[in-house]
Amino acid sequence: MGSLFLTKEMIEAHIIKKRHSEKEEEAALEEEEDADPCECADAHESRDRESTEGKAAKDIAHSVKVECAVCDEPGARVVSSFVGYFNARYNALKNLLMRRQELKNLVSIGRFTKFSNDRDVSVIGMVSGVSKSKAGNTVVNLEDPTGKIMVIVKDQSGIGEDELLNDEVIGIHGSTFNGLFFADSIVLADVPLPTGVKTVSDHVSAVFVSDLHFGSRYYNKGIEERFLKWIMSSSGAQVKYLFICGDVVDGVGIYPGQDSELVEKDIYGQYGLFEEFVKKIPNHIQIIICPGNHDVVRIGEPQPAFTKEFLPNICDDENVYLVANPSYVNVHGFGMDEGIKVLMYHGYSFTGIIDAVPYLRQKGLRNPQHVMEYVLKRRHLAPPYGTTVGMPEKQDSLVISKVPDIFQTGDLHSHAIDRYKGITLISSSTFQDQTPFMDRVGHIANPGKISVVDLHTGEARCVDLSS
Numbered sequence: 001m002g003s004l005f006l007t008k009e010m011i012e013a014h015i016i017k018k019r020h021s022e023k024e025e026e027a028a029l030e031e032e033e034d035a036d037p038c039e040c041a042d043a044h045e046s047r048d049r050e051s052t053e054g055k056a057a058k059d060i061a062h063s064v065k066v067e068c069a070v071c072d073e074p075g076a077r078v079v080s081s082f083v084g085y086f087n088a089r090y091n092a093l094k095n096l097l098m099r100r101q102e103l104k105n106l107v108s109i110g111r112f113t114k115f116s117n118d119r120d121v122s123v124i125g126m127v128s129g130v131s132k133s134k135a136g137n138t139v140v141n142l143e144d145p146t147g148k149i150m151v152i153v154k155d156q157s158g159i160g161e162d163e164l165l166n167d168e169v170i171g172i173h174g175s176t177f178n179g180l181f182f183a184d185s186i187v188l189a190d191v192p193l194p195t196g197v198k199t200v201s202d203h204v205s206a207v208f209v210s211d212l213h214f215g216s217r218y219y220n221k222g223i224e225e226r227f228l229k230w231i232m233s234s235s236g237a238q239v240k241y242l243f244i245c246g247d248v249v250d251g252v253g254i255y256p257g258q259d260s261e262l263v264e265k266d267i268y269g270q271y272g273l274f275e276e277f278v279k280k281i282p283n284h285i286q287i288i289i290c291p292g293n294h295d296v297v298r299i300g301e302p303q304p305a306f307t308k309e310f311l312p313n314i315c316d317d318e319n320v321y322l323v324a325n326p327s328y329v330n331v332h333g334f335g336m337d338e339g340i341k342v343l344m345y346h347g348y349s350f351t352g353i354i355d356a357v358p359y360l361r362q363k364g365l366r367n368p369q370h371v372m373e374y375v376l377k378r379r380h381l382a383p384p385y386g387t388t389v390g391m392p393e394k395q396d397s398l399v400i401s402k403v404p405d406i407f408q409t410g411d412l413h414s415h416a417i418d419r420y421k422g423i424t425l426i427s428s429s430t431f432q433d434q435t436p437f438m439d440r441v442g443h444i445a446n447p448g449k450i451s452v453v454d455l456h457t458g459e460a461r462c463v464d465l466s467s
């Protein structure tokens with residue numbers, strides 16, 4: 001007969017095993033999803049592998065696999081399009097939440113009323129309202145495709161009432177009494193516990209920038225010159241991948257009075273300036289570019305990739321990848337190395353989310369790592385509808401369906417490098433100085449901070465090229 005006592009080693013072994021099984025389960029599900037490649041998947045891979053020790057990045061093979069958001073055909077969006085869109089969001093997040101062990105005795109909201117008093121029960125639903133009762137309790141209105149329910153949230157539920165926003169999908173475990181549902185705990189889809197930081201065998205690195213804003217009077221040419229000098233110097237010799245996360249130009253007609261803040265008022269001219277910059281980057285560096293809200297593609301997310309019309313001189317270059325916003329991009333996957341999965345999202349929803357959540361508002365726009373963590377916990381890039389222009393597509397591409405190794409955003413013109421559950425968080429800086437428009441919307445520019453991730457060690461650092 002075995003011992004009834006658990007040693008510290010046995011408990012640690014159990015925790016490690018649990019972390020691995022969670023990660024493996026999520027990876028298996030992602031593999032299933034990957035089995036059906038999307039239409040715009042793009043793969044450039046060089047397979048002539050040999051030892052690369054001591055070599056510069058220009059002599060090392062590359063691999064880039066792109067998974068774009070699927071954008072539906074253009075056409076009228078009607079009420080049923082929105083119903084389908086929110087159902088798609090609910091189902092995608094429900095599938096993630098159903099794996100959470102905390103949600104015991106899961107039932108649909110439609111079946112909930114059949115349960116007798118005091119029974120442990122869990123539901124998964126979309127938040128349709130949060131309010132305070134006369135007695136001072138927090139009341140959450142929750143709905144799923146089968147019905148609606150009012151949930152009374154206890155203080156010890158593990159999540160602050162002011163953190164819950166409309167349209168996010170959550171799990172609630174609690175008990176029933178006289179037809180009322182009292183929540184003991186609120187469960188978010190979240191990302192699994194990490195098994196470590198993903199790395200690759202080769203000594204290569206990736207660079208992350210965003211919000212270049214070519215065409216703006218406040219574009220900082222000095223940062224561009226220092227960046228090009230750095231990337232072509234020995235300091236940049238290991239750079240193999242460059243991620244540019246939207247707002248590559250300042251755009252035209254983005255806000256009232258923008259004309260007076262532009263030096264290049266023609267949109268084609270602005271993209272021409274951007275192309276000149278891209279052409280100066282050594283062609284062994286693979287450049288991945290997504291649009292942002294200042295760019296010429298539709299503002300509704302997912303935003304489709306740039307077309308040949310605006311980038312005719314670089315769109316056919318072998319080292320240039322034009323991707324949607326958001327997109328997953330796997331780089332440097334060879335043989336035993338799975339590669340590094342990067343989630344690129346410009347971040348247009350973040351200002352609205354920060355404004356809506358008191359603790360994020362307190363952290364301010366200069367600390368974007370907190371809102372990045374917030375959306376990862378919810379597995380959705382813009383939980384409340386309206387913080388960005390969400391296109392009612394057949395799928396909700398803003399659901400964080402896969403766990404990235406690196407999560408890159410921009411938009412706030414701030415800069416941050418952090419880590420959440422093994423995921424490297426990068427809020428990319430800008431090439432543009434503070435503008436009068438940014439003064440008005442409360443953004444504070446922190447230009448010229450370049451984020452570099454050593455893909456061999458997983459270490460992320462900032463290279464300050466601001467002066």
Ligand SMILES: [Fe+2]
Nearest residue numbers: 211247294411
């Ligand atoms: Fe921007």
